[in-house]
Amino acid sequence: xxxxxxxxxxxxxxxxxxxxxxxxxxxxxxxxxxxxxxxxxxxxxxxxxxxxxxxxxxxxxxxxxxxxxxxxxxxxxxxxxxxxxxxxxxxxxxxxxxxxxxxxxxxxxxxxxxxxxxxxxxxxxxxxxxxxxxxxxxxxxxxxxxxxxxxxxxxxxxxxxxxxxxxxxxxxxxxxxxxxxxxxxxxxxxxxxxxxxxxxxxxxxxxxxxxxxxxxxxxxxxxxxxxxxxxxxxxxxxxxxxxxxxxxxxxxxxxxxxxxxxxxxxxxxxxxxxxxxxxxxxxxxxxxxxxxxxxxxxxxxxxxxxxxxxxxxxxxxxxxxxxxxxxxxxxxxxxxxx
Amino acid sequence: xxxxxxxxxxxxxxxxxxxxxxxxxxxxxxxxxxxxxxxxxxxxxxxxxxxxxxxxxxxxxxxxxxxxxxxxxxxxxxxxxxxxxxxxxxxxxxxxxxxxxxxxxxxxxxxxxxxxxxxxxxxxxxxxxxxxxxxxxxxxxxxxxxxxxxxxxxxxxxxxxxxxxxxxxxxxxxxxxxxxxxxxxxxxxxxxxxxxxxxxxxxxxxxxxxxxxxxxxxxxxxxxxxxxxxxxxxxxxxxxxxxxxxxxxxxxxxxxxxxxxxxxxxxxxxxxxxxxxxxxxxxxxxxxxxxxxxxxxxxxxxxxxxxxxxxxxxxxxxxxxxxxxxxxxxxxxxxxxx
DNA sequence: GTGAAAGCGCTAACAG
DNA sequence: CTGTTAGCGCTTTCAC
Numbered sequence: 001x002x003x004x005x006x007x008x009x010x011x012x013x014x015x016x017x018x019x020x021x022x023x024x025x026x027x028x029x030x031x032x033x034x035x036x037x038x039x040x041x042x043x044x045x046x047x048x049x050x051x052x053x054x055x056x057x058x059x060x061x062x063x064x065x066x067x068x069x070x071x072x073x074x075x076x077x078x079x080x081x082x083x084x085x086x087x088x089x090x091x092x093x094x095x096x097x098x099x100x101x102x103x104x105x106x107x108x109x110x111x112x113x114x115x116x117x118x119x120x121x122x123x124x125x126x127x128x129x130x131x132x133x134x135x136x137x138x139x140x141x142x143x144x145x146x147x148x149x150x151x152x153x154x155x156x157x158x159x160x161x162x163x164x165x166x167x168x169x170x171x172x173x174x175x176x177x178x179x180x181x182x183x184x185x186x187x188x189x190x191x192x193x194x195x196x197x198x199x200x201x202x203x204x205x206x207x208x209x210x211x212x213x214x215x216x217x218x219x220x221x222x223x224x225x226x227x228x229x230x231x232x233x234x235x236x237x238x239x240x241x242x243x244x245x246x247x248x249x250x251x252x253x254x255x256x257x258x259x260x261x262x263x264x265x266x267x268x269x270x271x272x273x274x275x276x277x278x279x280x281x282x283x284x285x286x287x288x289x290x291x292x293x294x295x296x297x298x299x300x301x302x303x304x305x306x307x308x309x310x311x312x313x314x315x316x317x318x319x320x321x322x323x324x325x326x327x328x329x330x331x332x333x334x335x336x337x338x
Numbered sequence: 339x340x341x342x343x344x345x346x347x348x349x350x351x352x353x354x355x356x357x358x359x360x361x362x363x364x365x366x367x368x369x370x371x372x373x374x375x376x377x378x379x380x381x382x383x384x385x386x387x388x389x390x391x392x393x394x395x396x397x398x399x400x401x402x403x404x405x406x407x408x409x410x411x412x413x414x415x416x417x418x419x420x421x422x423x424x425x426x427x428x429x430x431x432x433x434x435x436x437x438x439x440x441x442x443x444x445x446x447x448x449x450x451x452x453x454x455x456x457x458x459x460x461x462x463x464x465x466x467x468x469x470x471x472x473x474x475x476x477x478x479x480x481x482x483x484x485x486x487x488x489x490x491x492x493x494x495x496x497x498x499x500x501x502x503x504x505x506x507x508x509x510x511x512x513x514x515x516x517x518x519x520x521x522x523x524x525x526x527x528x529x530x531x532x533x534x535x536x537x538x539x540x541x542x543x544x545x546x547x548x549x550x551x552x553x554x555x556x557x558x559x560x561x562x563x564x565x566x567x568x569x570x571x572x573x574x575x576x577x578x579x580x581x582x583x584x585x586x587x588x589x590x591x592x593x594x595x596x597x598x599x600x601x602x603x604x605x606x607x608x609x610x611x612x613x614x615x616x617x618x619x620x621x622x623x624x625x626x627x628x629x630x631x632x633x634x635x636x637x638x639x640x641x642x643x644x645x646x647x648x649x650x651x652x653x654x655x656x657x658x659x660x661x662x663x664x665x666x667x668x669x670x671x672x673x674x675x676x
Numbered sequence: 677g678t679g680a681a682a683g684c685g686c687t688a689a690c691a692g
Numbered sequence: 693c694t695g696t697t698a699g700c701g702c703t704t705t706c707a708c
Binding site: 679681682683685686688690691692 | 694695700
């Protein structure tokens with residue numbers, strides 16, 4: 001390999017001045033003469049000098065890297081959030097080090113350790129589904145390492161986080177169903193340790209109550225957010241003695257799985273069964289019929305998470321909670337009127 | 339911030355020995371006494387010592403980072419490939435630095451520069467759609483920086499690359515259509531500077547010829563791989579005086595766009611119009627009807643790209659070309675028989 | 677067996 | 693205005 005990068009030393013030698021002179025000239029230090037600055041800058045350009053971030057990092061104790069941990073690397077949902085984080089971080093001259101927990105608590109802990117070993121300056125995390133216990137996060141706090149949660153959050157009084165307005169959004173969904181004439185509205189939730197499950201469930205119930213519809217425990221199903229488990233949940237709903245006439249799926253995967261299962265049972269969407277999801281723009285329009293959904297502002301969520309991160313980094317502020325407004329976009333899957 | 343990590347110096351001070359002793363003890367240097375090793379290792383563990391990669395990098399001139407540039411961060415296709423790269427790199431103790439070209443030639447060049455400034459040890463790249471000119475890649479080669487292309491490639495005699503068996507696969511598609519009784523088979527291609535466009539077109543034509551079907555220039559459309567442009571292309575096909583009865587879309591986005599447009603024209607898939615794509619497993623099964631497609635081995639492609647990268651890194655070998663086998667998976671969208 | 681010292685590329689305090 | 697020096701964390705050669 002050899003050293004393919006020009007160093008200050010190289011420049012200094014070539015110009016027959018000291019390293020510090022070169023260093024200062026490049027940063028327009030007032031002490032340096034105009035001509036010297038000229039000469040140095042010109043040579044630096046010619047030799048394609050760029051400061052060695054390792055050396056800088058060592059010196060300044062900063063690596064300009066942020067660790068990002070997501071439950072899963074391959075879904076559009078996280079990819080889009082990551083793109084948001086990346087774009088904000090890039091502006092600030094930071095890079096992203098990416099890791100996936102694969103929805104596993106153990107891998108989450110492992111990823112945190114690896115990223116810290118790589119000397120990231122802090123972490124932006126979406127918790128794994130399995131995570132019930134938060135000591136690994138608390139020790140980050142104890143060590144004063146900047147931390148931000150997005151979408152799935154915990155320790156909200158101590159950690160900055162970005163979420164969607166889950167409760168509100170879910171309430172809107174239930175009310176929308178009711179307005180369309182659906183009466184037995186089911187909800188397929190996720191693991192109860194996740195705030196998104198709890199909040200969306202709360203909204204679902206609040207919505208039912210505000211429409212004077214009864215809350216029927218049979219209509220509340222749970223799954224582990226995997227495709228298969230969501231299909232099974234939908235299947236249980238369909239096999240109920242008194243099945244629902246509408247379903248609210250807690251996220252993309254669940255909504256898709258539900259859709260497949262409904263179709264498999266030869267039921268028409270939206271006439272026999274209404275369906276609404278909680279997805280990003282892209283997926284909702286790809287399926288057939290197009291899915292009514294709360295469009296999750298994924299990219300924006302990433303941007304906000306990064307913004308919160310830098311707030312933490314620059315001045316240890318008290319944790320902030322950002323809640324992103326969502327929109328209910330009505331499409332065919334819940335539009336009986338058509 | 340302060341220095342939150344334990345250093346060799348810290349350990350040395352605590353044990354009242356020199357830094358070099360600690361360093362040697364930790365790497366089981368034969369000169370060090372058994373007891374000393376014990377003591378050092380124990381304390382290192384207790385203090386959670388982990389070597390500072392910046393210091394190591396500076397010393398050894400290696401950063402253990404690979405730059406990865408994709409045309410787009412948010413699609414499942416690239417996300418899945420990135421996951422493959424990441425998993426292999428992780429094995430080797432390397433991290434990924436991710437950048438997106440957003441299909442722009444300028445951004446691609448910019449990303450290369452940024453990543454080099456960050457001192458990645460080499461690059462794994464999928465070219466932007468706009469890229470026609472390869473001098474920025476050539477200068478990487480000139481500087482002996484390891485480089486691997488995937489999916490979209492160029493300079494194949496000088497650079498290692500992984501691709502799918504595009505020509506073969508496309509031939510299979512055309513032949514499959516013919517077997518199903520389709521006669522006017524159209525192809526929606528991408529920009530001609532991309533090898534995937536040229537190779538898939540070649541396979542499409544070879545397939546037609548092997549079935550004694552005529553090649554009709556009207557049935558070969560082009561788009562820039564965006565959703566809108568693909569819809570327009572499909573639309574042009576549908577408005578032909580003698581429209582096709584089957585369409586082969588060059589990738590995911592194109593196949594989806596085509597599907598929407600076909601539905602908008604009230605045509606039934608597969609009866610009025612057959613449709614086949616070139617997609618990863620996930621997307622093909624989400625749409626309705628499920629899409630017959632060449633399933634693109636995305637994750638595997640990432641793994642192979644990473645493998646080639648390390649081949650390059652470890653010993654400057656002559657460039658290799660890996661071609662991944664694909665499978666034609668017949669689903670409803672082209673299955674007239676049902 | 678262990679320590680001292682140099683050096684990777686850089687900045688900043690201190691000299692002159 | 694410019695140079696010298698120390699030090700960020702680490703490995704390695706050379707001394708003892």
